[in-house]
Amino acid sequence: xxxxxxxxxxxxxxxxxxxxxxxxxxxxxxxxxxxxxxxxxxxxxxxxxxxxxxxxxxxxxxxxxxxxxxxxxxxxxxxxxxxxxxxxxxxxxxxxxxxxxxxxxxxxxxxxxx
Amino acid sequence: xxxxxxxxxxxxxxxxxxxxxxxxxxxxxxxxxxxxxxxxxxxxxxxxxxxxxxxxxxxxxxxxxxxxxxxxxxxxxxxxxxxxxxxxxxxxxxxxxxxxxxxxxxxxxx
Numbered sequence: 007x008x009x010x011x012x013x014x015x016x017x018x019x020x021x022x023x024x025x026x027x028x029x030x031x032x033x034x035x036x037x038x039x040x041x042x043x044x045x046x047x048x049x050x051x052x053x054x055x056x057x058x059x060x061x062x063x064x065x066x067x068x069x070x071x072x073x074x075x076x077x078x079x080x081x082x083x084x085x086x087x088x089x090x091x092x093x094x095x096x097x098x099x100x101x102x103x104x105x106x107x108x109x110x111x112x113x114x115x116x117x118x119x120x
Numbered sequence: 121x122x123x124x125x126x127x128x129x130x131x132x133x134x135x136x137x138x139x140x141x142x143x144x145x146x147x148x149x150x151x152x153x154x155x156x157x158x159x160x161x162x163x164x165x166x167x168x169x170x171x172x173x174x175x176x177x178x179x180x181x182x183x184x185x186x187x188x189x190x191x192x193x194x195x196x197x198x199x200x201x202x203x204x205x206x207x208x209x210x211x212x213x214x215x216x217x218x219x220x221x222x223x224x225x226x227x228x229x230x
Contacts, residue, residue, distance in 0.1 A: 010163070041220075048124070048209070048220035049164075062216075097163055107152065107213075111163030 008032070010112035012098050018118045019088055027083045027115045031100030039109060040073055040083050043095040052096075055081065056104070088119045122147045124212050124221035132227045137200055141224045143193040143210030153186050154211040155195045158223065164209055167195070200228045 011030045019025050031038050040052040051065040055075040066072070070088075075081040085092055095116050099109040124145045133139050145153065152171045156164035168177045168184040170193075176185045181198045197204055207223040 046222065048222045049218075050220075051218065099163070107169055108166055109218075111165070113161070113163050 010098055010100050010110050012096075012112040012115050014115060015113065016116045016118075018120060021090060021119055022087055024084065024086045025088055025117065027085075027096050027117070029081045029083070029098030029100075029112060031079070031081070031098070032102075032110055034078075034102065035100035035110075036078050036103040037101035037106075037109075038075055038081050039099045039101070040081070041097045041099065042067075043097055043114070045094070049097065052083070085117075088117075090119050093117055093119045122212070122214070122217070122219040124210055124219050126208075126210050126221040126224050128224060129222070130225040130227070132229055133200055135200060135202055135228050135230050138196065138198050139200060139226065141195045141197075141208050141210075141226070143195070143221060145191050145193070145210070145212035145219070145221075147191075147212035147214055147219050149214050150188065150191075151213045151215055153184075153193050154213065154218075155182070155184050155193075156209040156211060158207045158209055160206070167208075197226075202228050202230060204228050 013028045036057045038055045041049040043049050053073045054062040070086045073083045095114040097114045099111045101109045127142045154169045155167040158164040170186045172188040183196045186193045205228045209223040210221040212219050
């Protein structure tokens, strides 16, 4: 079975441009998370989707960040007007559902803002 | 504020040797303690998950311990292999949040 996949694997963009990152969770997993991992730092929670419930957006650092998820499938994380401090690896993880603890991570998208 | 502190920051050991990584956490409420292995350029992969009532859990050559009273955990790696070279991340989970440590970078040298 396929794991969590993310695309692109690497993205270089100019400051001020918008970027869109994609996450394909494990089929059937109802929960999906986005995290940011800056160089030398621990993972930071960004946003959490659980089924059809309203997402937990409490980790989004600014209104330039947004994410969507279509049903229980693909999710996209959008960063508008990128800044150099947005440079990081963006990781997506999925979890089978309520009562299941294990999160399965994708390989991440390395974003570099020049 | 929820925090997870890991030590050492980095470690170099010879192949075949054992090592122990440390984790101190301040997370409340506390649900479980996780250790992940993250290879360079890859996402984290779960090694162990322990609830507050568990003291130890093993996964092959990896053994994690948990002292919920002192809020400390350790990850012991036995008979290290070159493939163990990675970042090891300690994660303390509340009921709905995860707090990640910065990781210990382990290099196993031939």
